[in-house]
Amino acid sequence: MKDLKKILPGRVSTEAEELFCYGFDASSHAGLPCAVVRPVNTGEVSKVIDFAYMHDTSVVPRGAGTGMTSGAVPLEGSIVLSLEGMNNILEIDEKNLVVVVEPGVINSRLQEALEQKGLFYPPDPTSMDFCTLGGNVAENAGGPRALKYGVTRDYVLGLEVVLPNGKVLTTGVKTHKGVVGYDLTRLIVGSEGTLAVVTKIFLKVLPLPEETVTLLCTFPQLNDAAEAVSKITYARIIPRTLEFMDRETIQAVEEYKSTGLPKDAEALLLIEEDGPACSVSENAEKIASICASLGAKVSIADDIFAKRRLWEARRAVSPALYRISPSKINEDIVVPRSKIPEMLRQLKDISKKYNVKIVNFGHAGDGNIHVNIMTDRNKEDEYRRAEDAVKDVFEATLKLGGTISGEHGIGLAKARYVGMELSPENIELMKGIKKVFDPKGIMNPGKMFPID
Amino acid sequence: MKDLKKILPGRVSTEAEELFCYGFDASSHAGLPCAVVRPVNTGEVSKVIDFAYMHDTSVVPRGAGTGMTSGAVPLEGSIVLSLEGMNNILEIDEKNLVVVVEPGVINSRLQEALEQKGLFYPPDPTSMDFCTLGGNVAENAGGPRALKYGVTRDYVLGLEVVLPNGKVLTTGVKTHKGVVGYDLTRLIVGSEGTLAVVTKIFLKVLPLPEETVTLLCTFPQLNDAAEAVSKITYARIIPRTLEFMDRETIQAVEEYKSTGLPKDAEALLLIEEDGPACSVSENAEKIASICASLGAKVSIADDIFAKRRLWEARRAVSPALYRISPSKINEDIVVPRSKIPEMLRQLKDISKKYNVKIVNFGHAGDGNIHVNIMTDRNKEDEYRRAEDAVKDVFEATLKLGGTISGEHGIGLAKARYVGMELSPENIELMKGIKKVFDPKGIMNPGKMFPID
Numbered sequence: 006m007k008d009l010k011k012i013l014p015g016r017v018s019t020e021a022e023e024l025f026c027y028g029f030d031a032s033s034h035a036g037l038p039c040a041v042v043r044p045v046n047t048g049e050v051s052k053v054i055d056f057a058y059m060h061d062t063s064v065v066p067r068g069a070g071t072g073m074t075s076g077a078v079p080l081e082g083s084i085v086l087s088l089e090g091m092n093n094i095l096e097i098d099e100k101n102l103v104v105v106v107e108p109g110v111i112n113s114r115l116q117e118a119l120e121q122k123g124l125f126y127p128p129d130p131t132s133m134d135f136c137t138l139g140g141n142v143a144e145n146a147g148g149p150r151a152l153k154y155g156v157t158r159d160y161v162l163g164l165e166v167v168l169p170n171g172k173v174l175t176t177g178v179k180t181h182k183g184v185v186g187y188d189l190t191r192l193i194v195g196s197e198g199t200l201a202v203v204t205k206i207f208l209k210v211l212p213l214p215e216e217t218v219t220l221l222c223t224f225p226q227l228n229d230a231a232e233a234v235s236k237i238t239y240a241r242i243i244p245r246t247l248e249f250m251d252r253e254t255i256q257a258v259e260e261y262k263s264t265g266l267p268k269d270a271e272a273l274l275l276i277e278e279d280g281p282a283c284s285v286s287e288n289a290e291k292i293a294s295i296c297a298s299l300g301a302k303v304s305i306a307d308d309i310f311a312k313r314r315l316w317e318a319r320r321a322v323s324p325a326l327y328r329i330s331p332s333k334i335n336e337d338i339v340v341p342r343s344k345i346p347e348m349l350r351q352l353k354d355i356s357k358k359y360n361v362k363i364v365n366f367g368h369a370g371d372g373n374i375h376v377n378i379m380t381d382r383n384k385e386d387e388y389r390r391a392e393d394a395v396k397d398v399f400e401a402t403l404k405l406g407g408t409i410s411g412e413h414g415i416g417l418a419k420a421r422y423v424g425m426e427l428s429p430e431n432i433e434l435m436k437g438i439k440k441v442f443d444p445k446g447i448m449n450p451g452k453m454f455p456i457d
Numbered sequence: 458m459k460d461l462k463k464i465l466p467g468r469v470s471t472e473a474e475e476l477f478c479y480g481f482d483a484s485s486h487a488g489l490p491c492a493v494v495r496p497v498n499t500g501e502v503s504k505v506i507d508f509a510y511m512h513d514t515s516v517v518p519r520g521a522g523t524g525m526t527s528g529a530v531p532l533e534g535s536i537v538l539s540l541e542g543m544n545n546i547l548e549i550d551e552k553n554l555v556v557v558v559e560p561g562v563i564n565s566r567l568q569e570a571l572e573q574k575g576l577f578y579p580p581d582p583t584s585m586d587f588c589t590l591g592g593n594v595a596e597n598a599g600g601p602r603a604l605k606y607g608v609t610r611d612y613v614l615g616l617e618v619v620l621p622n623g624k625v626l627t628t629g630v631k632t633h634k635g636v637v638g639y640d641l642t643r644l645i646v647g648s649e650g651t652l653a654v655v656t657k658i659f660l661k662v663l664p665l666p667e668e669t670v671t672l673l674c675t676f677p678q679l680n681d682a683a684e685a686v687s688k689i690t691y692a693r694i695i696p697r698t699l700e701f702m703d704r705e706t707i708q709a710v711e712e713y714k715s716t717g718l719p720k721d722a723e724a725l726l727l728i729e730e731d732g733p734a735c736s737v738s739e740n741a742e743k744i745a746s747i748c749a750s751l752g753a754k755v756s757i758a759d760d761i762f763a764k765r766r767l768w769e770a771r772r773a774v775s776p777a778l779y780r781i782s783p784s785k786i787n788e789d790i791v792v793p794r795s796k797i798p799e800m801l802r803q804l805k806d807i808s809k810k811y812n813v814k815i816v817n818f819g820h821a822g823d824g825n826i827h828v829n830i831m832t833d834r835n836k837e838d839e840y841r842r843a844e845d846a847v848k849d850v851f852e853a854t855l856k857l858g859g860t861i862s863g864e865h866g867i868g869l870a871k872a873r874y875v876g877m878e879l880s881p882e883n884i885e886l887m888k889g890i891k892k893v894f895d896p897k898g899i900m901n902p903g904k905m906f907p908i909d
Contacts, residue, residue: 100691100795101824123693145636156634158643159611174882180791181823182608182863184597184647185878186905187887191610191643195636212693239552241575241664281736288733339632343552371633372553408635415637426637430626434893435639441889453638 006040009056009084013049017042027067027085031132033332033382034075034417038065038085045090047165047173047204053086054202055171063447066198068108068140071132073335074416076144076197080451086202088139094118095205103162103179104208108139125213127154130412131320139203145195147412149246149277149319152370154211156412158194165205166193169443179207192438197414198449200442214279217245218289219306219315222296223270227251229299230272231346234369236295237276238342242288247370248275251349253329254322254366261325264318267302274301274369275319322366329364330379334391336398340407342372351401352376359394361387373411399425415453423454458492461508461536465501469494479519479537483584485784485834486527486869490517490537497542499617499625499656505538506654507623515899518650520560520592523584525787526868528596528649532903538654540591546570547657554662555614555631560591560655577665579606582864583772591655597647599864601698601729601771604822606663608864610646617657618645621895631659644890649866650901652894666731669697670741671758671767674748675722679703681751682724683798686821688747689728690794694740699822700727703801705781706774706818713777716770719754726753726821727771774818781814782831786843788850792859794824803853804828811846813839825863851877867905875906 010017018024018041027041039062044050057064066086067077079085092109099122106115112126112133119126129148130136136146142164147156163177177183177190193200224230234247250258250273255266266273274296278288293303306312326333340348349365356363367375376398380391399409399422409426410419424432432454442448450456462469470476470493479493491514496502509516519529519539531537544561551574558567564578564585571578581600582588588598594616599608615629629635629642645652676682686699702710702725707718718725726748730740745755758764778785792800801817808815819827828850832843851861851874861878862871876884884906894900902908 098793098795100687101793102690103793145640147634151634155611158640159607168882172882174880174886176883178791178860179858180793180860180863182599182603182791182820182825183860184862184864184866185860185875186867186883187648187652187890188597188610188640188643188646189883189886191640195640200639212695235552238554243664281733281739283735283739284733287735339630339634341550341553341555341632343550368634373634406631408630408632408637410636411632411634412636423637428626430620430624431628431638431641434626434641437893438639438890441886441893 009040009042012052012056013042013044016044016049027087028079030070030072030075030077032073032075032078032416032418034078036079036081038079039082041085041087043087043090047167050086050167050202050204051171051173053084054167054169057084057447058170058445061445061447063450065449066143066202068137069135071136072140072144072416073413074418076414076416076452078417088137091204097122099124102210104210106138106206106208108137108142108203108206110138112136112138112141119210120213123213125211126160126208127211128157128160131323138206142194142203142206143196143198144414147368147373149248149368152247152368153243153245158191160209161190161194161206162209163207164190164193164203166201166203168201169445169448174201177207181209195414197416197452199439199452200448216282216285217277217279218285219312220276220289220293220303221306221315222274222276222301222303223267224272224299224301225270226300227272227349228346229301230274231349233274233296233299233301234345235343237292238370240291240295242291244276244278244292244370246275246277247368248319249369250322250366251364253364257325257328258318258321260328262321264314266318275315326364326377326379329362330381332380332382334378334380334395336376336395337367337373337411337413338376338398338402338407338409339371339373339411340402340405342370344405345369345372345374348374348401348405352398355394355397355401359390361391361394372407417451420451420453420455461492461494464504464508465494465496468496468501479539480531482522482524482527482529484525484527484530484868484870486530488531488533490531491534493537493539495539495542499619502538502619502654502656503623503625505536506619506621509536509899510622510897513897513899515902517901518595518654520589521587523588524592524596524868525865526870528866528868528904530869540589543656549574551576556660556662558590558658558660560589560594560658562590564588564590564593571662572665575665577663578612578660579663580609580612583775590658594646594655594658595648595650596866599820599825601700601820604699604820605695605697610643612661613642613646613658614661615659616642616645616655618653618655620653621897621900626653629659633661647866649868649904651891651904652900668734668737669729669731670737671764672728672741672744672755673758673767674726674728674753674755675719676724676751676753677722678752679724679801680798681753682726683801685726685748685751685753686797687795689744690822692743692747694743696728696730696744696822698727698729699820700771701821702774702818703816705816709777709780710770710773712780714773716766718770727767778816778829778831781816782833784832784834786830786832786847788828788847789819789825789863789865790828790850790854790859790861791823791825791863792854792857794822796857797821797824797826800826800853800857804850807846807849807853810849811842813843813846824859869903872903872905872907
């Protein structure tokens, strides 16, 4: 690493404390890197990758480390390439509704900069106040608003990346349309840093919706909340968010951060509708009446403070769940939304079968349920049961026509399960593509697929 | 071909007339295949590909042959694999807003089937009454509504394909979200049949918008029409279509099919706004006032017949242009929409420089201009000048931050220009990916990249 320090003076750290801190992310995996490098421009990224390529050292690109599937966790001896210093919003082109950002820009910082100009970048991972846009691209992050507006992939027009041989590549276009050549842009989106390092992102943005209404619907029966999800979309309404929490989630949140959620409810839906002022209130009424007809108590957040409180409650879910147990295995399965009631029933059965507590919340509108198996990593037997339960959850998900990850990605955490969903032919093609980009296998090894 | 006839009795034709007819598409290129095969299911497609793989024969998948860049034109001696017989809408899942179709389904047939259920599939290539969804996937087709709703890629959730070794592969998901593995689905979308044969398509659909308003705005100055495009989106309005025609286009259409367009106008915008009834009329007024302030005469199509007449005029553009000259070189460049006035100025200069007539229309809202260089293929000198003009058009486009194809694809027609836009590294990666899928190079050779 001395050579690397010479090449990039002041950017390379091998301090024990730093190596330790950069070995983690928001998942429960960790590994010790050999160095942490913080480049501030594309040229510097290129130098690091060049060095790694020459020395056959693996590189783990890292944003804010908020990922749930250990995409940013280094294998022993890797270089962690932290892009936190490349955090400039380079351009907001109001005429063409295109922005250009560096990968280290925090999601909510872009949101705020755009809102001031009446513009809107929809993808809103729950960690939006901390996570970086580069990380969002690497994981193809979603968020509550994905229901109406889609995920990160749907906004990325083009990328500048550094390839595993150190060369700089620009993919895609800076316009809203373009079909020249294979779609390398969307191949790199969601590739978890295994193909290239993203150094610049060209994003499409939208006009800010005129108005937003937020509804809280609490249900005395879990199943009725799930039915409401189906009925709302069947009524041809696609709200911008349709979030779901079960009883255990509500109680955990209330104990963690008293936000006024009704602790006696079996389930709640947090629904947000946006658009032109005149239609928003009309649709909100329709949604309220569907939920009420299924026995829900409906309240409308009538000011910005009430709205914020509800979203604070929603964003507190993940930390709050640690009040239930010291560890959790956090999945983010997706099933066709009409299959949510059936999936919840099966989750109850799995919970009984393995004698583990399962807590569910998530983006019910698009069928994306965060299934949390509560456990204690230190109790060997309980943890084994929890892991067995995961397999059953995935099997049930796939049988219902779903997928084992909606937005968290695969990383290290789920690499061994990928074969449950993808056929050997799929995996073979993906590994072939990986080799085309990264013949030496230095880019974030062990993520997405188990190492052969 | 005798062996293939034995393997698939009744599906293989080697009749001279058929070979001739299947050697064309809507571009001006043609080639003679050795056989035309019309499979009716995935198993049969697999058998054809198997045969081709064993015999090192190239295969050209074909929908309705409406492509503008000769993606479906066979090289001499290829098998044309016509998917017109696989034309079933397999499922319309109203609860989950997902449909499953075979590749031979005509775009407008799906549109109609969905509209009856209050659903909506936005991509609407101008050839929608003839083109197939499989062809749309192969070319990542757009259309007027792409401005607000995006292109084919944005609606494809997953695919069933037959790989060049005859194996069947399912990619992607049947849900609205999913991030497991690399995005093979969107890699295949837009790959022009060079990676695999699409045999089943899983599409996301939307609720049908409540109302649509259609405006015709005619301008005495070309430049003002271009300015209006920028001003409308700058006012934070994204209409569903924002179509542009110049004077020559209007006149050609009127001579071809008298539809009542004002022949004395320098340019027109055909604008459609959709959404909730209350907001549509509000936005239509704003749009009208922006156009009027730039000197436009604005009229609103007040019934379904008036709307249809306007869209018939728009759809007649391509055939109508042949009244101007017997051949045309039809490009579909995209520039950032704020650069449209500058691009139109440069097109005028190029027209003068090479003494060729250039006629422009297209999807101005997303900066996608169909540049038609009018010429006569039989006049050698004139045609050469037209071809030289194309190069200048592409150079100007790229300098303004645009792309040389927005929605028509590359095919044979533009393969030699790809290097103007894509760097050698981009092309190298794409060729590497092609090799992973198709090591023998049997899938639609010569398309997208020139043959080495």
